[in-house]
Amino acid sequence: MLCLNVKQVSMPKRVLITGAAGFVGSHLCDKFINEGCHVIGMDNLITGDLKNIEHLFALENFEFYHHDVSKFVHVAGSLDYIMHFASPASPIDYLKIPIQTLKVGSLGTHNLLGLAKEKGARIxxxxxxxxxxxxxxxxxxxxxxxxxxxxxxxxxxxxxxRFQESITMAYHRFHGLETRIARIFNTYGPRMRLNDGRVIPAFIGQALRGENLTVFGDGLQTRSFCYIDDQVEGLYSLLMSDYTDPVNIGNPEEITILDFAEEIIKLTNSDQKIIFKPLPTDDPLQRKPDITVAKRELSWSPKVSREDGMQKTYAYFKGLSEEELYRSEHKDFSKHIVK
Structure with a gap:
């Protein structure tokens, strides 16, 4: 267990995970708990959901704080690691709360880098x-x-x-702070919000509701999908490494959106049609990570095939309630809007 203090085995290392109630953040909480850490989860729940971490509440080595990291962050006691995952991540979210998205990437990151410096923590x-x-x-x-x-x-x-990366490297160079930067490519799996606008939950949600699948543009744009278990292992390996430059963490297996829509129709055994809508502004036409650095520095590469990962993801979504299945894709952000 890498999270156990070598000198005092009875004292687990302490890790702060921001965005803990989100998709990736909640899986990171599980990972560090399983590694023997004391996990402090933090989330303002703008896009996160407590149901993602409710199974951890009864554990002595887990605690949760409802807090916005764009404001001053205080954590009592020592910290060994900080994992900063607080941010809206889907276009539906960050286009509705643009100011908050900018603030968590700038002010939030600044606050957490300052906390890491104060605590002598790796971030x-x-x-x-x-x-x-x-x-x-x-x-x-x-x-x-x-x-x-x-x-x-x-x-x-x-x-x-991009600013987040710049200020992180500035803290690393100027203050000698131990920093790591993960460039995360499309990740999927259980606990994604069904209707958050990202391609996998959008397609599966439409299929489960008997709706036609919406493809933007001509569908020839590409994405590369990494299953959450692989993503978490890559992030953990990066944190525990000595590598300080940015590292791509993703699956290099590339597929067009149109071909992926056909895969979803086959996976869900549905007979939906594919309809086309205009491509959103600045939507990237290609996504495929070069993971040479991750292989060399972390000895990491994804293990879960898209077929296996999608089976697990579909099983999760299929188990959702009718209320969750038909819930609006738009969360109520009214109380968070800065005018």
């Missing part, structure tokens, strides 16, 4: 493949600087993450 920042924008280089390696429209609608997310 891993969740960046994204969106820092590459609509790429002119394929596949995308960490050396590619990206093609991002700073003032487009997606810029609130893309630039928040």
């Amino acid at each position: 891993l920042i969740a960046s994204t493949s969106e820092v590459y924008g609509d790429p002119k280089v394929h596949p995308q390696a960490e050396t590619y600087y990206g093609n991002v429209n700073t003032i487009g609608p997606r810029g609130v997310y893309d630039e928040a993450k």
Whole structure:
């Protein structure tokens, strides 16, 4: 158990996970609990859901704080690790709360870097493949600087993450802070919000409701999907490594959206048709990670095939209640809107 203190085995290492009630954050909580850590989860629940972590509430080595990391963050006691995963991650979310998205990437990251400095903790920042924008280089390696429209609608997310990387490296160079940066590519699995606008839950939700599957553009744009178990192992390996530059964590198996829609129809044994709608502004046409660095530095590569991962994901969504299945894709963000 890497999370156990070598000198005092009875004292588990302490990790703060922001965005703990979200999709990836909740799985990270499980991982660190299983590794013997004391986990402090933090989330303001704008997009997160307590049901993702309710199974942890009874554990002595788990605690939860309802807090917005864009405001001052205080955690009593020592901290060994910080995993910063607080941020809206779907276009539906960050286009409705653009100011909050920018704030959590900038002010939130600044607060957590300051906390890491105060506690002498190692911090891993969740960046994204969106820092590459609509790429002119394929596949995308960490050396590619990206093609991002700073003032487009997606810029609130893309630039928040790019700034997040910049300030993290500034803290690393100026303060000698132990930092790690993960550029996360499309990830899927249980606990995704069914109607959050991302392609997998959108397609599965439409299929389960008997609706036609919506493909934007001509469907020839590509994505590469990484199952959550692989993603978590990659993130954990990066945190425990000595590598400080950004690392792509994703599955390099590429598929067109149109072909993926056909896979979903086959998986769900449905007879829905595929309908086409205009491509959103600045929607990237290609996504495929070059994971050479992850293989070399972390000895990591994804293990779960898309077929197996999608079977598990479909089983999870199929088990949702009727209320969850037909719930509006739009969460109520009214109390969080900054005008």
